[in-house]
Amino acid sequence: MKIDLNKGISFQIEGELGKFHTLPVETLVKIAENLQxxxxxxxxxxxxxxxxxxxxxFKVELSGFRHGSAVPEFVFTPRIQTSIGNIAKQRKVVNxxxxxxxxxxxxxxxxxxxxxxxxxMRRNEIVDKLYxxxxxxxxxxxxxxxxxxxxTIKPIYKIKRLKPEVKKLLIxxxxxxxxxxxxxxxxxxIKLTTNKKGTTKKKIEELYRKSDxxxxxxxxxxxxxDKAYVLNFPLRSSLEKDNDYYVIHNEMLDIIGTGETxxxxxxxxxxxxxxxxxxxxxxxxxxxxxxxxxxxxxLNHLVKxxx
Numbered sequence: 001m002k003i004d005l006n007k008g009i010s011f012q013i014e015g016e017l018g019k020f021h022t023l024p025v026e027t028l029v030k031i032a033e034n035l036q037x038x039x040x041x042x043x044x045x046x047x048x049x050x051x052x053x054x055x056x057x058f059k060v061e062l063s064g065f066r067h068g069s070a071v072p073e074f075v076f077t078p079r080i081q082t083s084i085g086n087i088a089k090q091r092k093v094v095n096x097x098x099x100x101x102x103x104x105x106x107x108x109x110x111x112x113x114x115x116x117x118x119x120x121m122r123r124n125e126i127v128d129k130l131y132x133x134x135x136x137x138x139x140x141x142x143x144x145x146x147x148x149x150x151x152t153i154k155p156i157y158k159i160k161r162l163k164p165e166v167k168k169l170l171i172x173x174x175x176x177x178x179x180x181x182x183x184x185x186x187x188x189x190i191k192l193t194t195n196k197k198g199t200t201k202k203k204i205e206e207l208y209r210k211s212d213x214x215x216x217x218x219x220x221x222x223x224x225x226d227k228a229y230v231l232n233f234p235l236r237s238s239l240e241k242d243n244d245y246y247v248i249h250n251e252m253l254d255i256i257g258t259g260e261t262x263x264x265x266x267x268x269x270x271x272x273x274x275x276x277x278x279x280x281x282x283x284x285x286x287x288x289x290x291x292x293x294x295x296x297x298x299l300n301h302l303v304k305x306x307x
Contacts, residue, residue, distance in 0.1 A: 002099065002146075002156050002157075003095070003098075003099050003102070003144055003156060003157075004095060005039070005060070005074075005075060005076045005091065005094075005095050005098070006075070006076050006091060006095070007075065008063045008064065008073045008074065008075035009073065009074060009075075009144055010064070010066070010071050010072070010073040010144070010145050010146075010147055011031070011071065011072055011073075011074075011137075011142055011143070011144060011145070011159070012068060012069055012070075012071050012142065012143050012145045012153055012155070013069055013070045013071070013072075013137055013140050013141075013142050014069040014140060014141045014142070015069075015139065015140040015141050016139075016140065017070070017137065017138060017140035018069035018070035018140060019069065020070075021067045021068075021069060021070055022070060023070045023072065027136075028062075028072060030136050031072070031133075031136045031137065032060060032062065032072075032074065034129070034132045034133040034136045035060055035074060035133055035136075036058075036059055036060045037129050037132065037133070038098070038101075038126075038129040038130055038132075038133045039058045039059075039060065039094055039098060040055050040058045040059070041125050041126055041129045042058075042094050042097045042098055042101075042126065043055060043058045043090065043093075043094050044125075045117070045122040045125065045126060046093055046094065046097050047085075047090045047093055047094070049279065049282045049283060050282060051085045051086070051090070052085040053085050053090060054081040054082075054085070054087075056077070056079075056081040057076070057077065057080055057081050057087055057090070057091070058076065058091070058094060059076075059077045059079075060074040060075065060076060060077060061074065061075060061076075061077050061078070062074060063075040066147065068153045071145065071147075071153065076091060097116075099157075100116065101113070101116075101126075101130060102144060102157040102159065103157060105130075105134060105157065105158070105159050105160050105162070106157040106158050106159075106160070108160045110130075110162050110166050110170065111166065111169065111170065113126065113127060113130075113170055114170065118268070118271040118275070119271055119272050119275035119276075120172035120255075120256060120272060121272075121275070121276070122275075123170060123171075123172070124171050124172060127162070127167055127170045127171055128171075130162055131162045131164075131167050134159055134160065134161050134162045135161055135162070137159065137161075141158075142158070142159045143155040143156065143157060143158045143159060144156045144157045144159065172256055172258055215238065215239040215240065216236055216237065216238060216239060217236075217237045217238070217239040217248050217266070217269075218234035218235060218236045218237065219231070219234065219235055219266075220233070220234045220235075222235070222269075222270050222273050222274075223270060224270040224271060224273070224274040225274075227274065227306060227307070228306070228307045229273065229274075229277070229303050229306055230303070230304045230305045230306070230307060231302055231303060231304060232301065232302060232303070232304045233302070235250060235253075235302065236250075237249060237250040237269070238250075238251075239262070239265075244260065245258050245259065245260060245265075246258065246259055246260070246261065246262050246264070246265040247265065248265050248266065248268075248269045250269075252295075252298065253273070253276065253295055253298070253299070254295065255269065255272040255273060255276060256269070256272065257269025257270070257271075257272055276295070276299070277299050277303065280292060280295065280296040280299060281296065281299075281300070
């Protein structure tokens with residue numbers, strides 16, 4: 001690992017914000033709080049759910065401040081809260097995940113977060129906190145740096161802002177439109193006529209508006225990677241096209257699959273299904289809300305076998 005939050009990581013903040021080798025108190029607090037929120041969110045998302053965890057152990061403290069523009073240093077809190085979990089192992093997981101996110105930031109490859117977090121439930125939270133953190137520095141050029149023994153500052157990862165338009169691509173959300181709707185999604189019955197030359201003409205025979213019919217996606221087997229969930233009955237879900245994306249939504253399980261094609265949406269839906277099936281069954285009933293317990297019961301009734 002290039003960075004280690006147990007030993008401390010330093011941020012070199014340049015530009016107008018760091019030109020006096022100082023930081024406004026409100027800016028320093030904002031950076032610290034957003035870093036801490038991101039690390040705690042990673043801990044909730046990536047530490048094994050079967051292992052006891054105390055989120056207080058992922059808070060950070062200011063451990064130093066150097067010249068070289070403004071260079072604050074933060075470290076995992078030494079005020080360890082007693083836990084029967086392996087704190088060192090948990091912190092290592094969080095450190096590695098944080099470093100991978102900083103690697104994506106360094107190259108502005110934020111869309112690869114979808115590979116790290118294919119399920120929307122975790123991805124949405126991570127992206128929200130990462131967006132806040134990378135925007136903590138405003139327009140000031142910022143990097144995670146290494147302070148060498150001769151006090152030379154060596155950049156490790158540049159922190160590039162996660163832009164709103166990229167965040168929008170990563171977040172799975174349902175937006176309720178306000179005001180009059182002028183576009184509708186519909187299904188057409190098309191007549192195909194092929195002449196002797198092989199030219200095919202298309203003619204719309206009937207058009208069914210969304211208000212008249214609902215497209216459904218009703219698999220009786222859900223395949224994710226090399227795993228197949230065989231269902232006792234088809235899982236009836238809605239299929240829509242929202243702008244340039246296909247959206248599969250199952251209200252009962254509260255999961256959504258999206259993609260630029262129907263196949264991509266089905267794959268994303270399968271990833272979501274696989275995640276909640278494993279996740280909810282990993283947790284005890286008292287760790288879930290009443291709603292999630294009902295979903296867990298339904299899932300176990302729905303899935304006939306996993307092959």
